[in-house]
Amino acid sequence: MKAAHPTENEMLALLPLRGEEQSKGEGHMGTEKGKQFPPQRQAQPGKEAQMKPKPESGALEYQGSAKLKGKAAIITGGDSGIGRAVAIAFAREGAQVAFAYLEEDQDARETRDLVEKEGVRCLAFRGDVGREQFCREIVEKTVGAFGRLDIVVNNAAEQHYTESLEEISSEQLERTFRTNIFSYFYLAKAALKHLGEGSRIINTTSVTAYKGSPMLLDYSSTKGAIVSFTRSLALSLAEKGILVNAVAPGPIWTPLIPATFPEEKVTKFGEDVPLKRAGQPVEVAHSYVFLASEGGSYMTGQVLHPNGGTVVGG
DSSP: OOOOOOOGGGSOOOOOOSTTHHHHHBOOTTSSTTOOOOOOOOOTTOOGGGOSSBOOOSTTTOOOOSTTTTOEEEEETTTSHHHHHHHHHHHHTTOEEEEEESSOHHHHHHHHHHHHTTTSOEEEEESOTTSHHHHHHHHHHHHHHHSOOOEEEEOOOOOOOOSSGGGOOHHHHHHHHIIIIIHHHHHHHHHGGGOOTTOEEEEEOOTHHHHOOTTOHHHHHHHHHHHHHHHHHHHHHGGGTOEEEEEOOOSBOSTHHHHHSOHHHHHTTTTTSTTOSOBOHHHHHHHHHHHHSGGGTTOOSOEEOOSSSOOOOO
């Protein structure tokens, strides 16, 4: 099948980074015990380019070994945070990468540049994964460009910090569920006809699915739904040889944190886990590589827990 080249409207225009801006932005503040993040607050949905310090996505740290050579992957929420780290890791393992994002154009450009530095093709799709039609479109355009689809990473997420149940509007509730769980159904459904034996679906859930969160009621509820979705879809697709697993990160330094938490919570983010620090996106990306590669060939319906030491069941 000849790969078609997406039109300009289907992809972001490439804009070069300024010098080594991305590499210099990655530091280690917040990864060591006792380090605090500076007070900061952003509007939703949050932009990685505005974070201080910028999350560590693996642009400097991650070393690949061709674990995914010849594969093609779609990642939702791939412009920043965990999604960006997974995109970089997959590219360094040899996979071609497509990712979807909502509206963070600068973050998306940076991610695309970082992925293409690894010598693989990268597609970026701007739109709302809470719409089923958009999920269908990104699958078809990805397959049209790459000629195949092997790995689906459902990672897009939305969260809102609220003090009580009464504060959660019906609009917020529906929006959170559309982004966090409806989109997982939509993308997996659209991808199924292109997936074969050995293909992988990897879903991002959260430690909050297991221990709850009084300030993230609707978010935590969707993350619990993702665990059940993962287990049920794994059973449904086992005979086809399509493996379905999930990753449940703990407190990870991503744009969701300054975009949703009060400043006083940001400064102490991650201090309440046994390792006494927040994790970085690159520390989570390894779990996705494992599940996408031959290392995860005898796992389905399972959840990995890179969460800083919090012991959870399941």
